[in-house]
Amino acid sequence: MSALTFTLKTELKQRVDCSPLTPDRLAGKSAAEIAEIEVQSGNRKLRADAVFAIAGDDASQLVFKQSTGKLDFIGKGMTTGSITVEGDAGSYVGMQMKNAVLHVTGSVDAYAACEMKSGELMIDGNAGDFLGAALPGNQKGLQGGIIIVKGNASDRCGDHMRRGVILIEGNAGAYLGSRMTAGTIAVLGKVGPLPGYAMKRGTLLLLNQPTLSATFNDCGSHTLGFLPLLLKSWQHYPTRFAGLAVNRVRRYAGDLAGNGKGEILVAV
Amino acid sequence: MIINGVQIDPTFAEAFPMKATRVIITAQNLKWAYISAQAFTGFATSVIACGCEAGIERELDPSETPDGRPGVSAMIFAMGGKGLAKQLETRAGQCVLTSPTSALFAGIDEGTPIALGKNLRYFGDGFQISKRIAGKRYWRVPVMDGEFLTEETTGMVSAVGGGNFLVLAESQPQALAACEAAIEAMKKVPNVIMPFPGGVVRSGSKVGSKYKTLNASTNDAFCPTLKGQTKTELSPQIESVMEIVIDGLSDADIKQSMRVGIEAVCQLGAANGIRRISAGNYGGKLGPFLFHLQEIMA
CATH class of the missing domain: 3.30.70.520 (Alpha-Beta Plaits)
Structure with missing residues (x-):
């Protein structure tokens, strides 16, 4: 069996909702049934085979080829299997995903892995705003699993994040980990203004000293016993974090405008 | 044997x-x-x-x-x-x-x-x-x-507790030396502990007592000073008895530990005053796991 492959046929004028094309929803379907699945594009519904050239038969492994930033909701709610996106992906990639693996070789737009429950999301390029966040109005962002971004992440990464790990090899934008309830975000590059804004609990692990809000207080430099365990848990992922050796950190507690139980750890 | x-x-x-x-x-x-x-x-x-x-x-x-x-x-x-x-x-x-x-x-x-x-x-x-x-x-x-x-x-x-063997020697120093050798060897066996001080018990007990409030009391049959006073298990040459108790995650772990320990004691042998190896046999009153010494050493 070969991976079920969706190759984008034409340049899209409207965005396409790819949420019907997941391993869960395609399991057991014949090629003809898959071809006639309707996907929303703008205000119209299109047959899948009108948008994609479809090949292969293994619905547990999906591949989107020649993908662009107009393909939204790739892997939405998937609970099994894997999806590889060759190229960019649009918004909401991996939204509410659970126990599945999603790999994007390009960049993704806003709300990637929003409200994701568990599993792995790898982004080789950059991520847009609200990576691993909650949808507007909701209060549970990323709830488990791991997100690895090899490029940069934009603003409000980890907004309302509740559990899980986000690893950013590049830089992060403003309000990193805003309103987060728990979990860990680590950044190898620089971070934008006001990291940890209104965070309740959780950990931001940074390699470079950020400019902190006045509502984060310095708790001094420490050797923390949990760091070796945390770093060891990343060793088997294909990321620069696998070789990270951080022994001592400076601990900043905040956001003291709220309950102040979060922390920003900066490697020293 | x-x-x-x-x-x-x-x-x-x-x-x-x-x-x-x-x-x-x-x-x-x-x-x-x-x-x-x-x-x-x-x-x-x-x-x-x-x-x-x-x-x-x-x-x-x-x-x-x-x-x-x-x-x-x-x-x-x-x-x-x-x-x-x-x-x-x-x-x-x-x-x-x-x-x-x-x-x-x-x-x-x-x-x-x-x-x-x-x-x-x-x-x-x-x-x-x-x-x-x-x-x-x-x-x-x-x-x-x-x-x-x-x-x-x-x-x-679930685990097993109370595996044991007794070292019967001609003198107290010889009994202790044999037990020390056994403990050193048994420490290398995984999934077991010997919970008594230094791994060795000098006050092995029997089930029950003449006193109603006690559910365990001295194992008089193996007390050398009582040889002429109780129904003894000891021959005249034996002057000291010590016990090694083993708790393990499985009966196989205990068996392995007992074998290693008894082997270490037997290496010292009769030349070092070690006369017998026995065990805490309580006639089925204590528990369902039985570790036959001769089977373990066969």
Whole structure:
């Protein structure tokens, strides 16, 4: 069996909702049934085979080829299997995903892995705003699993994040980990203004000293016993974090405008 | 059966089912890991009065510990799950949490999860931090020397307690030397502990007593000073008897440990005053596991 492959046929004028094309929803379907699945594009519904050239038969492994930033909701709610996106992906990639693996070789737009429950999301390029966040109005962002971004992440990464790990090899934008309830975000590059804004609990692990809000207080430099365990848990992922050796950190507690139980750890 | 002049009695050791868990205690160096583990396993020789039986299983290389520091593994056994959980929590709280630089991890993942740091976290008075790492939940409890790191739960499994053998010698120093040799060898066997002081018991007990309030009393049949006063098991040449008690995760572990220990005793042999190896056979009153000495040494 070969991976079920969706190759984008034409340049899209409207965005396409790819949420019907997941391993869960395609399991057991014949090629003809898959071809006639309707996907929303703008205000119209299109047959899948009108948008994609479809090949292969293994619905547990999906591949989107020649993908662009107009393909939204790739892997939405998937609970099994894997999806590889060759190229960019649009918004909401991996939204509410659970126990599945999603790999994007390009960049993704806003709300990637929003409200994701568990599993792995790898982004080789950059991520847009609200990576691993909650949808507007909701209060549970990323709830488990791991997100690895090899490029940069934009603003409000980890907004309302509740559990899980986000690893950013590049830089992060403003309000990193805003309103987060728990979990860990680590950044190898620089971070934008006001990291940890209104965070309740959780950990931001940074390699470079950020400019902190006045509502984060310095708790001094420490050797923390949990760091070796945390770093060891990343060793088997294909990321620069696998070789990270951080022994001592400076601990900043905040956001003291709220309950102040979060922390920003900066490697020293 | 005679090995190197030592008679192996045609009898069996009698053991009983227990509940057990293993923990890993790490520290800045091995010295402090041992100090913490020794406190954790202190006053835990027998369930008769201690509530549990505990001991250090072995030293761990930093590559074997979750946080990459030197450590030791310790095991704790009790008659039931509730008792084990209570003993684990109080000992972890008073002996490991308090010990400088220590961290405490589960040593068994399978079985029924019981609280390890789950309730100790409240010592953090609201400043404690939970971290879920690689599917396991840990607690970071702020303490005066930094942070106490502990895993939330450890696994409780069914186990076997009370495996034993008796070393019968011509003198007290010879009995002790033989037991020391046995303990050194048995320490290398995984999944077992010898919970008594130094691994050796000089006051082996029988079930029951003439006093109604006691459920165990001196094993008079093996007391050398009572040879002419009770129905003795000892020949005139035997002047001292010592016992090694073993708790293990399975009967196979106990058998292996007994074999290694008895072999070490028999190596000293009759030339060093070792006359017989016997066992605590309580006629089926104590428990369902029977370890026949001659079968183990065959």
